[in-house]
Structure formats: C-alpha cells, structure tokens
Amino acid sequence: MMDDTKGQFIWYELMTGDPDGAAAFYGAVVGWTIAAHGDPGAPGGADYRMIVRSDGGHAGGVLALNADMLAGGARPAWLAYVRTPDVDAAVAAITADGGSVHMPATDLPVGRMAMVGDPQGAVFYIMNPIPPAGMEDRQSDVFSVEREQHFRWNELSTSDPEAAIAFYRKHFGWGQEGAMDMGALGAYRFLQQGTVGIGAVMPMMPGTPTPGWTFYIGVDDIDRAVAAVMAGGGQIIQGPHEIPGGEFSVNGIDPQGAGFGLVGPRP
Structure with missing residues (x-):
C-alpha cells in the first residue's frame, strides 16, 4: 500500500x-x-x-x-x-x-x-x-497552503537545483512540475507532495552563504506583519513582493538571527 x-x-x-x-x-x-x-x-x-x-x-x-x-x-x-x-x-x-x-x-x-x-x-x-494515544489516525496540520499561523511554503535555495530535485524525488517521493522564470537568477521550480504544492527549489542568490531551506509562515495582513517585524527588532531582507494569486511575501531575520519568510494578503 x-x-x-x-x-x-x-x-x-x-x-x-x-x-x-x-x-x-x-x-x-x-x-x-x-x-x-x-x-x-x-x-x-x-x-x-x-x-x-x-x-x-x-x-x-x-x-x-x-x-x-x-x-x-x-x-x-x-x-x-x-x-x-x-x-x-x-x-x-x-x-x-x-x-x-x-x-x-x-x-x-x-x-x-x-x-x-x-x-x-x-x-x-x-x-x-508516534501519534498520541487515542489519536492514531491523526495527521500533522502544521503545514497548510492557505491558512494563517500555519507554515505555507518551503523554499530550498541550493547550489545545484537539478541534483537537489532528483535527491528529494528519490528519497521522499516529491514531484516537480511547473516553474517560474526569474530571468538571470534562473528558474523557480515548484515542488509537490502528492497533489499538494509544498514549495520550490531555486538557485542560490549571490551572497547566500550556504544551501538551505526558508519556511514561509502565513499571516493575516502582510503590512501589519512587516510593521511588527520592524517594531520588534527584526529585519526585512526583501519584499513585500506580490506572488501568484495576489498575496505578498517577505523574507526577514528575527532579532535572534534566524531567517524566516511570511506570506499573506493586503486586506
């Protein structure tokens, strides 16, 4: 099965x-x-x-x-x-x-x-x-493609996108269908787990120290969230950028130094 x-x-x-x-x-x-x-x-x-x-x-x-x-x-x-x-x-x-x-x-x-x-x-x-007792059929819901306060997108920045896609396809069964042309920056290639779009693979940008994952958290209002990042001592590295579907994404660094992404609407 x-x-x-x-x-x-x-x-x-x-x-x-x-x-x-x-x-x-x-x-x-x-x-x-x-x-x-x-x-x-x-x-x-x-x-x-x-x-x-x-x-x-x-x-x-x-x-x-x-x-x-x-x-x-x-x-x-x-x-x-x-x-x-x-x-x-x-x-x-x-x-x-x-x-x-x-x-x-x-x-x-x-x-x-x-x-x-x-x-x-x-x-x-x-x-x-190991599921909690009495919840053997329960599945994780930390990832959701559309809900706020859930993780919504998983983005891999890597030195060899082709090899990385082949690796994750082999070991985890992920699919790779569709891509967005980023011009001189290369292709942004979408990943699927079953029928669900879970993220993308992209070439490392100049100045990126090492390959790694960025995880995008859903928020209710991207401008409110950006203001909270700045007020809370974090940094916005890029964005807000409009993404397919009409929402917006940003990349940031929290006050302790961890990188993160946010995605959400402008209500």
Whole structure:
C-alpha cells in the first residue's frame, strides 16, 4: 500500500538563544503563543517549548540553544521535519547518495528521528512520529497552503537545483512540475507532495552563504506583519513582493538571527 504521508512536512522547529525574545517577536508578528517555560519532561533536560496557534493547534516547537549547543556550532535557525516511515533506512540511503548525518537516528517519546543534510548541504530532520494515544489516525496540520499561523511554503535555495530535485524525488517521493522564470537568477521550480504544492527549489542568490531551506509562515495582513517585524527588532531582507494569486511575501531575520519568510494578503 502506498504511504501518502511519506515526504510530508510534519513539524517546524526554531532553534534560538532567546526563547522569551522569540515568543514576544513571533507573538506580535504571527499571533502565536509560545510557552513561557520549557516542558519539564523534555529529553535530556532540554528547554523545549510548544508554539500554539490561535485555534489551539500546534505550529511547531522552540528549542533553546544552550552553551554546549552553541559551542558545537549551532546557530539560530528554523528547521523542518519530513515524515519518513523508516528513519534508519532513510539515513543509510541518504548517506549512500552523498548526504550527511548531523544527529544519528534517535528514539524520543514522540518518535524516531535524525538530522540529516542533502548532498548540497541543506539541513533538515527526518522523523517517524508516534501519534498520541487515542489519536492514531491523526495527521500533522502544521503545514497548510492557505491558512494563517500555519507554515505555507518551503523554499530550498541550493547550489545545484537539478541534483537537489532528483535527491528529494528519490528519497521522499516529491514531484516537480511547473516553474517560474526569474530571468538571470534562473528558474523557480515548484515542488509537490502528492497533489499538494509544498514549495520550490531555486538557485542560490549571490551572497547566500550556504544551501538551505526558508519556511514561509502565513499571516493575516502582510503590512501589519512587516510593521511588527520592524517594531520588534527584526529585519526585512526583501519584499513585500506580490506572488501568484495576489498575496505578498517577505523574507526577514528575527532579532535572534534566524531567517524566516511570511506570506499573506493586503486586506
């Protein structure tokens, strides 16, 4: 039987040195509520806080970077989790194809996971989640193509778009149909998971340090959100730009240094 959940974006995680500052910033920009304290039951005593939407659902989590993590090279960033039925087999296949392992396969109460990098160096998690008791049929809703306070788009900037598309197609079953011509900047190639458009792959822009993912968060009003970014000590790197369908997108950096994207209307 075909597993139609393989390759889904099922969770997003903000690594930050200041979870309280991030809570204030994203609360004002997006409307999320981030817990004031970490979960006391988090593995290894980590300071891990849930991101809660206005509808009561989760949008992801916040991992506070401690001194050891920072000494090991961790920096503020957003990372995504991709649904993978067999984490160990996926790690072996990814490394065989030139990918890397940043955190080996590990069992947590919420599932088995690993942090990996694609052959060009973009980092992400793979995970086989364990649903909560009594919710075995429940699927993640952190990603939505149209709803505010959800993640709405996943954009890969890479040194080799053709190779990256082939890699994700092979390992996660993603499709690649359609593209937008960006002129001298190259093609913006759309990605699908099943019938759902989940994001795009694009060539790295001049000055981009390394290949990586940018995740776009849905907001109710792009101009209100941009004003909140600026008022909260963040930066807008580009935008607002009108996108197909009439909404607008921006790219920014939060006060702690993590890059992010926003997408939403001008009501």
